Amino acid sequence: MPTSNDMQKVLDIQDKNIIFEDHCISYGIHKQKKCKFIDCTLTYIPTECKKCQTSNKAYTIIKNGTQTSRITFPMTGIYPTYLRVKKQRFKCKACEATFTAETPIVKEHCFISNFIKAEILMKSADARSIKSLSEETNVSHATIQRIINEKAKEYRPYYHSLPENLSFDEFKYGEGQMAFEYINVVSGTIVDILESKDTRTIKNHFRSRYSQKQRSQVKTITTDMNASYVSFIPELFPNADIIIDRFHFVQLVNRSMNKTRVKVMNRLRTSNGEDQKKYRRLKRFWKKLLKKESAVSYTAYQYFPLFGQRLEAAIISEMLAYDSELKETYRVYQALLKAVEHNDSKQLGQLLDQSTSPELSGYMKTSLKTLRAHFPHIQNTFYYPYNNGKIEGINNKIKVLNRVAYGYRNFIHYKNRIILHFNLKPVRNKLNTIEKGGECTAA
Structure with a gap:
């Protein structure tokens, strides 16, 4: 049978005052479940009274019976495990108070x-x-x-200072409610999370938690194209440059290009056999039209359903020939992606100013108008190494937490x-x- 020392090693108990005897393990029922009970004794000679701190000399403190506690312990095997500890009780002759033996494996008055x-x-x-x-x-x-x-x-944050480089974003929780978070964009550490993302809540938070001097030390704030953030950042952080993350820039024009494709595709959904063929091609190969031109193959022949043996560049050219609006929108889309890829802010500015072709789709025109309004802040993404990648990754993990918990009230x-x-x-x-x-x- 296992000795007391063996049981301590098995249960990772470092307290030598806990003694296990032979046949200390038994099975029983607790809360209508079969459980494992491990019996042990906690005893030692106290050095002083817990209540009056009188030293234990000449038997000032004597033993005064025992008290059994059922302590929830990590599961050993397949059954819930409980440690039944027979704790020694003591009585102090000096103050007539009684107290119970203590162990570091559990807090006082806790089970x-x-x-x-x-x-x-x-x-x-x-x-x-x-x-x-x-x-x-x-x-x-x-x-x-x-x-x-x-x-x-x-x-919890102590609000003593702010990082020089921040990142703002929001995430959904509950029934359509949006929470606001800001992080240190360099380290990816969450600074704080607010229950609401409305402007009033955010402004009150920063004004009440941080002094004007602390807020003036912030150099950059990376965010998306949320107009409310852009409006209050200069007021709260007078020395901070706003960085519109390039991911949101690319996402905006990508969606406009795809909406244009869907619009043209639905226009071809007629009873005409040739139009039906074009419709199926645009629907099946939608990813080809969103692909960066630099990643398109111009040399390798492949078999593509509905096309046959073709070059990838050839099938894209053929689909663009179906509609002049789609072709012009694709040209502007690729030019924008190329300017971002090469960090060419000058070329990007020229594209935003000159892209007023009547054949350009309304979706892309709206996106370009939005980009022109935010262009001074979009430029900063070419000059600073910061982006919203870390905060977007944090948000993905936060959403997973919310999903596995089926929401938090x-x-x-x-x-x-x-x-x-x-x-x-x-x-x-x-x-x-x-x-x-x-x-x-x-x-």
Whole structure:
């Protein structure tokens, strides 16, 4: 049978005051579930009274019976595991007070072990629902959320300073509600998350949390083409350059090009056989028209359904010949992509000013009008190395958290989960790397 020392190693218990005896493991029913119970005794000789701090000399403190506590422990095997600890009670002759023996594996007046709390925090770094964490750790949903909320307090911003380079964006939560977040664009660290993205909330937040001097030290702010952000940034951050991320620029013209293709395609949806053929081609090979011209093949022959053995460039030219509006829009689209690819802000400015052809689609004209309005800020994307890539990646992970949880009704709970996810994930990955390195070394 296992000795006390063996059980301590199996359960990772470092407290030598906890003693296990033979036949300490038994099975029973708790909360209508079959469980595993591990019995042990916690006893030691205290050095002083917990209440009056009187030193334990000449038997000032005596033993006064025991008290059994059922402590939730990490699952060992396939059954929920509980540690039944028979804690020694003590009585002080000096103050007549009584107290119970303590152990570092669990806090005073608590019946959930610190091992369980650590397991909850480490697993909360993954994109998992509270329900799945509850089932694995054998504690309630409310307990898990309380542990997450308590830990998240350690990562609350102190609003002492702002990074020199910020990035703004928003994400959806709840029933169509939008939250605002801003991060350090260099490190990718979340600075804070606000419950609403309206201008009034954001302006009140920055004015109340940060002084004018702190806000004046911000040099750049990377954002999308949200007009409300562009309107209040100069007011809050007088020395900051606004950077319109090139991803949103490309996304805007890409959508305009695709809408133009759909418009022309639907125009060809007639009873005429030749038009039907053109319609099917435009519908099937829509990605070819959105592809960058520099990535199109001009030398390799391939077989394309509805076309036969052709060059990729040839089938694009044939589809563009179906409609002059589609052809002109494609020409402007490719010119814009080329200017961005080569970081040519001068060429981009000329394209935005000159692209007024009557054959250009209305979708692209609207996009060009938007780009002309934001052109001074779009130019900054060519001069600075910053973009919205990190904050967009953060938003994708935030959406995954929301999806696996089937939504959050309480924004504070959602925010705390996000904060822990992004702060504990690197720590967990580092620990896993160290453990794997140790195993490799041992091998």
